[in-house]
Amino acid sequence: MPKLSACCFVVNYNNPLGFQMPDENKKELVKMLTEHNVPLVEDDVYGNIYFGAGRPKPCKFYDEAGIVMWVGSVSKTLAPGYRVGWVAPGKFKEKIIRQKLVQTVSGPSLFSDVIADFLEHGRYDHHLRMFRKKLYANYLQIQKSVTQYFPDNTKISEPKGGFMLWLELDKRICTEDLYDEAVSQKVNFAPGRMFSQYNQYQNCMRLNYALEWTDRVESDLEKLGKMIKNRI
Incomplete structure (x- = not known):
């Protein structure tokens, strides 16, 4: 069996489910990958879009060996067109700097x-x-509307952050x-099918509530x- 070179996780409000991995699971994930010396690229681009009292911890919080490359950006929170991001590279700093130079030389x-001045x-x-206050208000609005207009057996996700709502519809519905x-x-x-490499989630869909309500x-x-009701 070939050795796993690296893995990538979105543990806070991933797309499309809006799932947040429990802190204990993040800790165990980092522990397991450290034991096997497998680097983790942690895409935490949604981490700042939380609805609770405080920001969720990233996996990087539990990283003692420097195997986690913690990646962030303003693309989902401030200025999508700027394409400005950053990385806390752990023990891979020199390799990442080299790759940056090789691939892009320098950015604008x-x-x-x-962005630096804004920060x-x-x-x-x-x-x-x-932004979080507005998104949470939008989430409550879209949840209310789905409950009101969609069939009673529609299952609705309950994200704690981000701006994606995942719906599971009646099995007879093909969302394609x-x-x-x-x-x-x-x-x-x-x-839903577009979020799988296989023939899955055909009765599911993702809604985006980042739009102005x-x-x-x-x-x-x-x-x-x-x-949807006409298809049941």
């Missing part, structure tokens, strides 16, 4: 400088507080077929609910 400094003066923290009908009426969602959004959810 203006974007990095703008330094506390404006990013203020932005995050307002539903997607074509929805797009024809200018209603959009992500079919409007009457149009609620109307689209009502339309989508009617489409």
Whole structure:
């Protein structure tokens, strides 16, 4: 059996489930990978979008051997177009610097400088507080609308952060077929099948509640609910 070279995890509010790995599991994951000397690339891009009292711990918190490369970004929280991110590289610092030089030489400094200034003066923290509050309000709105308009047997995820809502519909529903009908009426969602390499989650879908909540959004959810009910 070939040796595992590395692994990548999104342990805080992953896409599409919005799942948050319990702290004890994060600790055990790092312990196991340390014992086998397998590096962990931890994509924590959603970690700052939490709905509770405090930010969830990353796996990096439990890393004593430097095997975790903790990756973050403002792409999901502030400025998607800037493509500015960072990494706490652990024991792989020199290798990561070399790869950065080999692959990109250097990035545009203006974007990095703008983000650095925003961070330094506390404006990013203020932005995050307002952003989290808005997303949580959107989550409550979309949850209410799905409960109101979708069939009673619809299962709805309960994320503690992020901006993805995962729905499991009646087994008779194929969301790939539903997607074509929805797009024809200018209603959009992500079919569950696209999140698997195999023939899975065909009766599931992902909704995004990072959009500005409007009457149009609620109307689209009502339309989508009617489409689903007509297929049962």
